[in-house]
Amino acid sequence: MKLTKILPQxxxxxxxxxxxxxxxxxxxxxxxxxxxxxxxxxxxxxxxxVVSAKDDTAAAASGLVKTLQMLPTAxxxxxxxxxxxxxxxxxxxxxxxxxxxxxxxxxxxxQLNAADMVNQGAYIALVDEDSCEQGENGxxxxxxxxxxxxxxxxxxxxxxxxEWTVIVTRASDSDPxxxxxxxxxxxxxxxxxxxxxxxxEVTVNESPSDTKPFGDFDLKFKGVIDNTGGTIVGLPQSxxxxxxxxxxxxxxxxxxPQFEFREVSGEFHTPGIGFWSAGGSNVVFDDANxxxxxxRTYQYYKxxxxxxxxxxxxxxxxxxxxxxxxxxxxxxxxxxxNGIDDGVVGTETDWSKxxxxxxxxxxxxxxxxxxxxxxxxxxxxxxxxxxxxxxNAGFPIQTLTGDQGFVGxxxxxxxxxxxxxxxxxxxxxxxATDQTKTYTINLSPGKLHRRSxxxxxxxxxxxxxxxxxxxxxxxxxPDGTTYDQFIVEVQSDGQPSPTYSFWIIGGVKxxxxxxxxxxLFSGAPNxxxxxxILTTGDSIWLWSDALGGSVNYxxxxxGKVVFFAEDSVQANETSLNGQTLYCYDRCPxxxxxxxxPADEADLFYGSMFTDTFGxxxxxxxxxxxxxxxxxxxxxxxxxxxxxxxxxxxTITDTSNLPEWYQWGISGGEMSPASLTNPWDMxxxxxAPKTYRWESGQESWNKLITVSQNGTVISFDKPLILDYTxxxxxxxxxxxxxxxxxxxxxxxxxxxxxxxxGGGELWGFPxxxxxxxxxxxxxxxxxxxxxxxxxLGDITFTDESAxxxxxxxxxxxxxxxxxxxxATECTSGTSALNIDSLLxxxxxxxxxxxxxxxxxxxxxxxxxxxxxxxxxIAGETQE
Numbered sequence: 014m015k016l017t018k019i020l021p022q023x024x025x026x027x028x029x030x031x032x033x034x035x036x037x038x039x040x041x042x043x044x045x046x047x048x049x050x051x052x053x054x055x056x057x058x059x060x061x062x063v064v065s066a067k068d069d070t071a072a073a074a075s076g077l078v079k080t081l082q083m084l085p086t087a088x089x090x091x092x093x094x095x096x097x098x099x100x101x102x103x104x105x106x107x108x109x110x111x112x113x114x115x116x117x118x119x120x121x122x123x124q125l126n127a128a129d130m131v132n133q134g135a136y137i138a139l140v141d142e143d144s145c146e147q148g149e150n151g152x153x154x155x156x157x158x159x160x161x162x163x164x165x166x167x168x169x170x171x172x173x174x175x176e177w178t179v180i181v182t183r184a185s186d187s188d189p190x191x192x193x194x195x196x197x198x199x200x201x202x203x204x205x206x207x208x209x210x211x212x213x214e215v216t217v218n219e220s221p222s223d224t225k226p227f228g229d230f231d232l233k234f235k236g237v238i239d240n241t242g243g244t245i246v247g248l249p250q251s252x253x254x255x256x257x258x259x260x261x262x263x264x265x266x267x268x269x270p271q272f273e274f275r276e277v278s279g280e281f282h283t284p285g286i287g288f289w290s291a292g293g294s295n296v297v298f299d300d301a302n303x304x305x306x307x308x309r310t311y312q313y314y315k316x317x318x319x320x321x322x323x324x325x326x327x328x329x330x331x332x333x334x335x336x337x338x339x340x341x342x343x344x345x346x347x348x349x350x351n352g353i354d355d356g357v358v359g360t361e362t363d364w365s366k367x368x369x370x371x372x373x374x375x376x377x378x379x380x381x382x383x384x385x386x387x388x389x390x391x392x393x394x395x396x397x398x399x400x401x402x403x404x405n406a407g408f409p410i411q412t413l414t415g416d417q418g419f420v421g422x423x424x425x426x427x428x429x430x431x432x433x434x435x436x437x438x439x440x441x442x443x444x445a446t447d448q449t450k451t452y453t454i455n456l457s458p459g460k461l462h463r464r465s466x467x468x469x470x471x472x473x474x475x476x477x478x479x480x481x482x483x484x485x486x487x488x489x490x491p492d493g494t495t496y497d498q499f500i501v502e503v504q505s506d507g508q509p510s511p512t513y514s515f516w517i518i519g520g521v522k523x524x525x526x527x528x529x530x531x532x533l534f535s536g537a538p539n540x541x542x543x544x545x546i547l548t549t550g551d552s553i554w555l556w557s558d559a560l561g562g563s564v565n566y567x568x569x570x571x572g573k574v575v576f577f578a579e580d581s582v583q584a585n586e587t588s589l590n591g592q593t594l595y596c597y598d599r600c601p602x603x604x605x606x607x608x609x610p611a612d613e614a615d616l617f618y619g620s621m622f623t624d625t626f627g628x629x630x631x632x633x634x635x636x637x638x639x640x641x642x643x644x645x646x647x648x649x650x651x652x653x654x655x656x657x658x659x660x661x662x663t664i665t666d667t668s669n670l671p672e673w674y675q676w677g678i679s680g681g682e683m684s685p686a687s688l689t690n691p692w693d694m695x696x697x698x699x700a701p702k703t704y705r706w707e708s709g710q711e712s713w714n715k716l717i718t719v720s721q722n723g724t725v726i727s728f729d730k731p732l733i734l735d736y737t738x739x740x741x742x743x744x745x746x747x748x749x750x751x752x753x754x755x756x757x758x759x760x761x762x763x764x765x766x767x768x769x770g771g772g773e774l775w776g777f778p779x780x781x782x783x784x785x786x787x788x789x790x791x792x793x794x795x796x797x798x799x800x801x802x803x804l805g806d807i808t809f810t811d812e813s814a815x816x817x818x819x820x821x822x823x824x825x826x827x828x829x830x831x832x833x834x835a836t837e838c839t840s841g842t843s844a845l846n847i848d849s850l851l852x853x854x855x856x857x858x859x860x861x862x863x864x865x866x867x868x869x870x871x872x873x874x875x876x877x878x879x880x881x882x883x884x885i886a887g888e889t890q891e
Contacts, residue, residue: 027763047310052183054128055217056189058227059101060116061260061272063109063296063308064337064371066102066828086384088820089797093399095384095822100796103827105377106369108333108344109294110312115274117262118232120145122215124887127181127192135305135876136883137417139174139409144380144772144886176417176428176888178875190217195875197428198236209236209255212869224301231261235868236278247285254282256290257865263295269306270298273866275858289315291859308335311350311855334850338540342369342759342830343838343845364851368838369830376744378793378826380772386818392729402819404729404770409882410439410452410719416422417882422583422728424717425454432712439719442881444890449881452726454717455646458660459708460716461582464682466697468573469763471513471566474503477762479555479564480521496520500531501555503574515545515553515566552696559764565697575697576765578733582641582648582704584718585727590643592831594650594704597691599630599681600637601659601706603652609666616661616670616678618654632652632681639683639706646725647719650706662715677709707826731769734817739761744793744823759792771886772824796822 088095103116125138126526176197183190212235219229236256243250256278263271273295279288291313298306311332318327332350336343345366348358355363383402390396407421416431418439425433425749433439435456440449479501500519505511534542545553547568555564560576567575582589600618612621613630622631638653649658661678682694682703693699708714719726740746740760759778766776777790797820838845858864883890 052131053186054131054181054183056128056220056228057119057122057215057217057230057232058121059061059119060103061119061227061296063306063335064104064342065303066104071211071393088384088399090399093384093397093796094401095382095399095820098384098401098822098824100823101825102823103825104374105827105829106285106342106344108310108335108346110292110310115294117145118213118234118260121175121177121234122192122194122213124193124884125177125179125194125885126887126889127190127215128220129178129889130179130181130883131183131190133181133883134180135180135878136880137878138177138179138884139417139419139882139886140177141771141886142175144541174419174428176882180876191215192217193870193874195870195872198238209238209465210872211236212868212870212872214870220367225262226298226301226303227262227272229262231259231866233257233259233866233868237872239872248283255279255286257282257862258870259865265297270301270303272296274558277859277862277865281859281862287316288585289313289859291857293855293858304339304511305336305337307850309333309850309855310335311857313857313859332855334847336511336845336847336850337371338843338845340831340843341368341838342371343846343847344369345847345851347854350854350857352380352852354851355835366835366837366847368833370833370837371830373831373833374827374828375831376793376828377789378823380823380825381774381794382772382820382822382824383768384820386820391817402768402770404732404768405727406770407728408441409885410441411881412437412439415879420452420717420719420728422730424715425712425719427712440881442890450721452721453646455584455718455720455725456760457584457647457649457716458658458662459649459706459714461641461648461650462679462705462707463580463582464703464705465577465578465580466565466701467578468571468575468697470572471503471574472505472511472572474574475505475513475761476503476758477557477559478502478518478758479515479557481553481555488641494610496532497529497681498524500533500750513572514547515555517543517545530780559762559776560775561765561767561776565695567696567698569698573699577697578765580730581716582643583727583730584643584648584716584725586648587643589641592641592685594639594641594683595687596630596637596639596681596683596687597635597688597694600683601650601652601661601678601680603655604657604660606661606663608664611669616664617680636687641704646720648716658705659708662710663707665710672774677707677711677714679707680705682824709755734766734768734819736766738764738792742794744795744826762792764792774821793826794821794823 043371053673064835090096119561121140121142124140178195180193181190192213192215194211194215195210196213198209198211213232215230215232217228217230219225221228233258235254238245238248238253238255240248240253241250249879255450256276258274258278260274261272263273265271273293275293276291278290279286281289281291291310294308294310296308309332315326315328318325321327332347334345334347343366345364348361348363349355353363357363376840379650380810385391385396385398385400385402388395388397391402407419409419410418412418412427412431412433414431416427418425418427418431418849420426420439420441427433433454433456435454437454439452439454441452480498480500481501499517501515502518503513504516505513517534519531522530522532547553547566549568549570552565552567555566556562557564557576560574561578562576564574564576566573585806599613602616602618607615610616612628614620617630617632618635618637619630619632621628623629638652639650639659642649642651642658651658659680663680667674667678682700682705684694684700684703686700688694688700694703738759738761743759762778764772764776764778768774777792779788780791781787782789881890
C-alpha cells in the first residue's frame with residue numbers, strides 16, 4: 014500500500030504496533046550519529062510503540078551453546094549475514110488502530126538513509142513500500158479453477174518501488190537536521206486519495222539514545238492534489254490539501270519519553286472530497302526502558318453509506334485509554350469519545366475493558382531472510398555458513414526521458430506513468446565501476462506462461478486441507494445448509510494397510526461485507542463428514558494455499574495429488590525456439606485483429622452461440638498449431654493457420670468483450686504434444702507441462718527484457734522450495750493458548766514455498782483470525798531452529814530435486830497479546846487503572862488544525878534530479 018493511500022483507511026486497516034524485539038520504546042538500528050564529512054548526520058527511530066515486543070529467542074538460544082560449539086562455522090557467528098540481519102517485531106492491538114500509518118511512515122523514511130546524505134544535494138531514493146506493510150495480505154478459501162487454471166502467488170510477483178525525491182541539510186553539528194521529501198502519487202486516478210502527492214518535512218534535533226529512545230524530532234506531512242487544471246470536477250482549481258498530519262516527540266516536566274501523533278484528512282480540509290478522517294494518539298512512558306506508561310488514542314471516520322438511504326453516512330468515532338507495565342496491558346474503549354460511561358450503546362458496551370498479558374502472545378511473521386547453513390556451493394559459487402542466499406533479482410534503470418525504474422525477472426517496472434517501447438535505450442549506473450551502462454529494451458507482444466505439474470501421494474498429504482466446489486451429487490450437508498465452498502481433508506481409513514481419500518469436513522459461506530465464515534463438521538471419518546467417492550477416470554480440482562493454488566486429483570491408480578508451478582518463458586530459453594504447441598480451446602488467432610473486437614470469436618478460433626442462459630464462445634473443434642520463437646531478446650508464437658504471429662496488444666477497445674478481458678487477453682492451454690482428446694489438456698498425467706499466451710496494453714501483459722551489445726541480460730527466477738513443516742519449528746509452538754487441533758493439522762504438512770530474495774518467502778497457508786478480524790499465515794517459522802529443535806537442519810528441495818540446507822531468520826513480524834482475567838490488571842501492587850483516562854475525552858485533532866503545524870515545501874519546490882537513485886530499498890549505492 015502506498016503512503017498516499019494509508020490515511021483514509023484509519024478505521025478499516027489493521028495496525029501492527031511496531032518495536033524492535035529488544036526492549037525500549039523505539040528503534041533506529043544504530044542510533045549513533047552518522048559521519049558524512051564535516052557535519053554529522055542524525056537518525057530517526059525506525060519505529061515507535063506503546064509496548065515492546067517480547068524477545069522469544071533467549072530461551073531457545075540458552076540451550077544451543079553446545080550445538081554451536083560442535084558446528085565447524087556456525088551460521089550465526091558474529092559478523093555473518095545471519096548475525097547482522099535485524100529482526101523487527103511489532104505488537105498489534107486494536108486500540109492502536111489510529112496509529113495505522115505511523116510505523117509505515119517511519120519504515121519508509123528509514124529507507125531514505127537520510128543520515129548518510131546530509132548536505133549531498135537532492136537525490137532519488139527508490140522505496141520498497143510493500144515491505145512496510147503488515148497484516149494486509151489475503152488468503153484462505155479460494156475458488157479452484159474447474160478448468161485447471163492456476164493463479165498461484167508466484168505468477169504475479171514483481172518489483173515495485175516508489176520514486177521519492179529527498180534533500181537533507183544540516184548547517185553544523187549544533188544545528189537541527191532538515192529532511193524534505195516529495196512522494197509521488199498515482200496520478201490520473203479517479204480517486205483523489207490515490208492521486209495525491211505527499212510532502213514531508215522532518216526536523217531532527219537528536220538521534221535516538223539510551224536516555225531518549227525516540228530521540229528528538231518533529232515530522233510533518235500533507236497530501237496535496239494539483240487540480241489547477243480542474244481535472245477533478247467539483248473541487249477547487251488549485252493545489253488542494255486533502256490530508257495533513259504530525260508525528261513528534263514531546264518534552265514534559267518529568268523528562269519522561271513521550272510522542273504524539275495527529276492526523277486529519279478529507280473534508281475537514283477540502284469540501285467535496287467525499288470522506289472525513291481523523292486520528293490521534295498521545296503516549297507517555299514511565300522511563301526510557303518503556304516498560305510502563307499510559308496512552309490515549311482516537312479515531313474518526315465518516316463516508317457516504319452506499320447501502321443506506323440517500324444522504325446517509327457511515328460514521329465511526331471512538332477513543333481508547335491504555336495503561337501498561339512490564340507484564341500486563343490494560344485497555345478500555347470509550348465508544349463515542351465523550352468521557353462518559355454510557356452503558357450499552359447499540360450492540361456494544363461503552364467503557365468495555367480488556368486485560369492482556371504481555372508475556373503470552375501469538376506470533377505472525379511477515380518477512381524472512383534465507384541463509385546458508387553450511388559452507389558449500391550454490392548456483393556454482395562458493396558460499397559460507399550464515400551467508401545470505403543471493404539471487405540476481407535485477408537492477409535500477411533510467412529512461413532517456415528521466416523515468417526511474419527497475420528491470421528484473423518479472424520484466425520492467427517504471428515509476429508513475431513511464432513506459433518503454435521496443436528498441437528504446439535505458440541506462441543503469443554501476444556503482445562498483447563508477448560507470449553508466451547502456452541497455453536496449455526488447456518488447457515482446459505478449460507473454461508465454463508455462464504451467465508445470467508435480468505431485469505428492471495422498472498418503473504424504475494426510476491431514477492437509479483444501480477448498481473446493483461441490484462436484485458430486487453425493488455431497489450433502491447434515492444440517493441442510495448451502496455452502497459456497499467445501500473444506501476438504503485427506504484422511505486415512507485407519508486400517509493396518511491404510512487407504513487414503515478426500516473427506517468433506519466443513520463448509521465456507523462468503524459474505525457481502527466481511528470475511529468468509531468457515532464451519533467445521535464433527536470431523537472425519539464420522540457421520541457428519543462425507544467421503545468423496547471417485548471412480549476410475551473421475552477428476553476433481555481443489556485449492557490449496559500451501560501447494561501454490563489449484564490442485565488436481567484424478568482417480569487413475571497413481572494416488573497422486575497434482576499441483577502446479579507457473580512461470581513465464583524467458584528470452585534466454587533458446588532451447589524452446591521452434592517448439593510446436595497444440596491448442597484445442599480458445600486458440601488465439603494470428604495476424605491482423607480488429608482494434609475493437611465484436612466478440613470472443615474475433616480473438617479465438619470458433620464461434621458464438623446463444624441459448625436461454627446467454628451468449629457463449631464455442632471452439633471450432635479443430636487442432637491448431639503454434640510455433641515458439643525465442644530470438645533477439647523476445648518470445649513470440651506464430652499461428653500456423655494464419656502464418657503470422659499472435660499479437661493481441663493491438664486491441665485497444667475491449668468494451669464488447671467480457672469484463673475480465675480489460676486486464677489482458679489470455680488464450681487457452683497449449684500442449685507440446687498432440688492430444689487424442691482435447692480434455693486431456695487438463696489431465697496432468699497426460700499433459701504435465703502446458704503453455705498459455707497472454708497479451709494486452711499494459712506492461713504486465715508483455716515480456717520486457719534488456720540486452721547489452723546484443724546479449725540478453727538474465728536474472729534469477731525465485732527459488733521453488735519443497736518444505737515439510739514440523740510443529741517444533743513453529744514460532745507459536747509454545748504459545749499458552751496453543752490450539753492442539755491447529756498444531757495437529759500442520760505438523761508434518763507439505764508446502765511448496767517460493768523465495769524471491771529481499772525477505773520475500775511466500776507460499777504458507779492462510780487462515781482468517783476472528784479474534785483480530787484479520788488474515789494471518791497459519792504457519793510461522795522460528796529463527797534458526799529446525800526439525801529436532803536444533804540449529805538449522807531445515808532441508809529444502811528445489812524444483813530440480815537438489816537439496817539445500819538453509820536456515821531462516823525472522824526479519825519482520827508481530828505479536829498479539831493473549832487476553833487474561835481482568836483481575837490480573839486491577840489487583841496487586843502493580844494494579845493498572847484507566848478510569849480517570851476514560852473520563853477525559855480525547856481532544857479531537859479536527860477541532861484544532863493549528864496543532865498540525867505547517868509544511869513549508871510545495872509541489873513546485875520539488876527539485877529535478879537527473880542522477881541515478883542514490884538509495885534503493887534502504888541501501889546506499891556506493
